[in-house]
Amino acid sequence: MKNVTKLLLCLTVAAPAATAAASDHFSPRTGPSAGDREFSISGTGSNDANFDNGTFGVVAEHGWYLQPHLVWGIRQSINYASIKGENLRNDYWNGSTRAYIDYQFGSDRARPFVGGSLGLIYGDGNNNSAFSGLEGGMKYYALPSTYLLSRVEYQWFFSGIDEATSSFSDGAFAYTLGIGYNY
Numbered sequence: 575m576k577n578v579t580k581l582l583l584c585l586t587v588a589a590p591a592a593t594a595a596a597s598d599h600f601s602p603r604t605g606p607s608a609g610d611r612e613f614s615i616s617g618t619g620s621n622d623a624n625f626d627n628g629t630f631g632v633v634a635e636h637g638w639y640l641q642p643h644l645v646w647g648i649r650q651s652i653n654y655a656s657i658k659g660e661n662l663r664n665d666y667w668n669g670s671t672r673a674y675i676d677y678q679f680g681s682d683r684a685r686p687f688v689g690g691s692l693g694l695i696y697g698d699g700n701n702n703s704a705f706s707g708l709e710g711g712m713k714y715y716a717l718p719s720t721y722l723l724s725r726v727e728y729q730w731f732f733s734g735i736d737e738a739t740s741s742f743s744d745g746a747f748a749y750t751l752g753i754g755y756n757y
Contacts, residue, residue, distance in 0.1 A: 605643070605678075605681040605685070606639045606642055606645070607642055608639055608640060608641050608642060609638075609639060610638075610639045610756055610757065611636065611637065611638055611639070611756070611757055612635075612636070612637045612639075612645065612647070612754055612755065612756045612757070613634075613635070613636050613637075613754060613755055613757070614633075614634070614635050614721075614723050614752050614753060614754030614755070615632070615633070615634050615752055615753065615754075616632070616633045616634075616635075616723060616750045616751060616752025616753075617630070617631075617632060617633075617750070617751055617752065618630065618631050618632070618633045618651060618653070618748055618749065618750045618751075619631075619748070619749050620653075620729070620746050620747060620748035620749065621746060621747055622746045623744075623745070623746070623747075626658050627655070627656065627657045627658055627746075628655070628656060629653040629654060629655040629656070629668075629748075630653065630654055631652050631653030632651070632652055633651045633750060633752065634649070634650050635647055635648065635649040635650070635674070635754075636648055637674075637676075642681075643677055643678045643679070644675070644676075644677055645675070645676050645678065646673065646674065646675040646676075647674055648671070648672070648673055648674075649672050649673075649674055649691065649693070650669070650670075650671055651669060651670045652667070652668075652669050653667070653668050653669070653670070653697075654666070654667055655667075655668060666697060666698035667697055667698050668695055668696060668697025668698060669695070669696055669697050670693055670694065670695040670705070671693050671694055672691045672692060672693020672694070672705070672707075673691065673692055673693060674689055674690065674691040675689050675690060675691075676688065676689030676709070677689060678713065683714055683715045683716075684712060684713075684714050685712065685713045685714075685715070685721075686710070686712050687710065687711055687712070687713065688708075688709070688710045689708075689709050689710075690706070690707060690708050690709065691706065691707040691709065691727070691729075692704070692705075692706050692707075693705060695731065701733065703731045703732060703733050704731070704732055704733070705729050705730060705731045705732070706729070706730060706732075707727045707728060707729040707730070707748070708727065708728050709725055709726065709727040709728075710725070710726060711723065711724050711725030711726060711750070712724050712725075713754065719755055719756045719757065720753070720754070720755050720756075721753070721754050721755075721756075722751075722752075722754075723750065723752045723753065723754050724750065724751055725749070725750040726747065726748070726750075727747070727748040727749075728745050728746075728747055728748075729745055729746055729747075729748055730744060730745035730746075731744075731745070
């Protein structure tokens with residue numbers, strides 16, 4: 575799982591540079607307007623803080639621009655998880671549904687963003703817990719409305735409000751690479 579994580583991090587850094595070299599004549603639009611929408615599909619992976627346990631899966635998201643630099647939306651993930659415990663290893667399928675809000679900077683091809691999410695995770699070997707996340711990433715517009723997406727999230731899981739702050743240090747990192755479209 576450590577090698578997969580390293581590969582995802584390398585791709586996150588290399589994708590925007592490779593696209594920039596391929597599209598020298600690009601003329602970016604000024605960016606999305608309030609009321610515009612976006613859709614993206616991505617591959618995702620995650621690991622715990624010790625890189626002992628991990629997942630990989632697919633994420634689809636649909637967002638709405640509240641302002642030209644502020645987008646909120648819904649993400650749906652389907653993941654395969656490999657969890658290692660004492661003297662055993664278990665494999666699970668799970669899903670997650672969450673709302674997100676992101677603030678994007680700039681209006682050039684490369685648009686970094688920061689944000690957060692809140693949702694539910696459910697499926698095999700899971701007690702249907704809630705989770706929250708902080709995220710940052712980059713959208714790189716290869717075409718006026720089409721972008722490459724890279725995102726890193728730190729997610730922590732909890733069953734109730736009392737656990738929400740105390741479980742922060744037991745979180746996991748999730749990495750996402752994909753492609754999206756504004757319309």
